[in-house]
Amino acid sequence: MELKVKTISEKETEYIEIGCHKYDENIKEIVKIIKLHHGSVDGYKEEEQYQIPISDIYYIEAVDERIFIYLKKECYESRRRLYEFEDSLGDRGFVRISKSLIVNMMKIVSIKPALNGRFVCKLKNGEDVIISRKYVSGLKEKLQEKR
Amino acid sequence: MKEYLKEMLNSFFISVTFINLAMLVLGLLLQPDRQFGYEIFIYPLIYGLIGIIPGLIVRTDKELSIPQFVIRKVFQLTLIVVLMVAFIFGGSPVNERTIAAAIGVSVSVIIIYVLVNVIGWFMDLKTAKNLMNDLKVYQSQIGETVEKELMSKVPHGH
Numbered sequence: 001m002e003l004k005v006k007t008i009s010e011k012e013t014e015y016i017e018i019g020c021h022k023y024d025e026n027i028k029e030i031v032k033i034i035k036l037h038h039g040s041v042d043g044y045k046e047e048e049q050y051q052i053p054i055s056d057i058y059y060i061e062a063v064d065e066r067i068f069i070y071l072k073k074e075c076y077e078s079r080r081r082l083y084e085f086e087d088s089l090g091d092r093g094f095v096r097i098s099k100s101l102i103v104n105m106m107k108i109v110s111i112k113p114a115l116n117g118r119f120v121c122k123l124k125n126g127e128d129v130i131i132s133r134k135y136v137s138g139l140k141e142k143l144q145e146k147r
Numbered sequence: 148m149k150e151y152l153k154e155m156l157n158s159f160f161i162s163v164t165f166i167n168l169a170m171l172v173l174g175l176l177l178q179p180d181r182q183f184g185y186e187i188f189i190y191p192l193i194y195g196l197i198g199i200i201p202g203l204i205v206r207t208d209k210e211l212s213i214p215q216f217v218i219r220k221v222f223q224l225t226l227i228v229v230l231m232v233a234f235i236f237g238g239s240p241v242n243e244r245t246i247a248a249a250i251g252v253s254v255s256v257i258i259i260y261v262l263v264n265v266i267g268w269f270m271d272l273k274t275a276k277n278l279m280n281d282l283k284v285y286q287s288q289i290g291e292t293v294e295k296e297l298m299s300k301v302p303h304g305h
């Protein structure tokens with residue numbers, strides 16, 4: 001396998017491209033490693049610990065004082081507190097949208113008003129999460145701070 | 148709290164506008180020949196204030212479910228109707244004319260309440276659209292660099 005690294009201009013977005021004949025387990029493993037390098041958090045499922053790439057997280061929710069990390073289909077439990085995630089992932093595209101939920105802004109597909117004075121946020125995996133009115137201004141600020 | 152005050156102010160000014168219209172319509176229907184002094188201009192503001200008091204009473208920081216929200220809204224509307232009728236007709240003799248006027252006021256209050264909420268919903272729709280526009284810009288700026296680049300390059304069917 002040939003390995004190429006080229007320098008691109010500051011204006012371009014950095015990328016990693018893999019040229020492969022087949023998207024097999026080896027390639028999946030490489031992708032996983034790259035994603036992990038991009039940042040990861042600890043998650044637990046059936047007493048086993050997993051490294052979850054941050055870019056795979058859809059949202060993190062507190063339910064009855066337990067913290068759950070939701071991916072596209074899977075769900076892991078975390079031993080960290082929600083405010084800790086809010087602090088550590090705040091500059092990684094995550095924002096609090098209700099008292100018990102932090103969402104990855106890269107996973108949002110649409111935002112619509114709900115009848116109960118709140119907003120419904122549709123995610124890329126088809127799930128709906130609720131944005132409380134109280135957190136709308138925070139979301140607005142977060143979306144505009146990168147401009 | 149800041150968001151809530153903003154919301155209350157919005158409701159107040161929208162209500163005042165509709166109260167002016169309701170006073171015009173009800174006045175023309177019930178007492179078309181009646182003359183008023185300048186003090187009449189203060190009444191829409193007073194009615195508007197009365198209209199927002201129940202909103203302060205039923206206010207909560209809890210995240211309500213849809214049934215809880217609907218119950219609170221119905222309770223809020225009932226309180227507004229009662230307060231408004233009590234303020235306008237309190238101490239007046241109960242006769243056919245007063246009852247007709249009270250019904251007219253109650254119906255107007257319900258219509259105004261619904262209109263204020265519908266307008267509020269359209270304002271939320273605008274907020275949602277603005278958020279979506281900001282979100283699209285944000286997502287295009289940040290980009291899911293690693294995932295996007297990688298996944299767009301892998302062969303189809305995976």
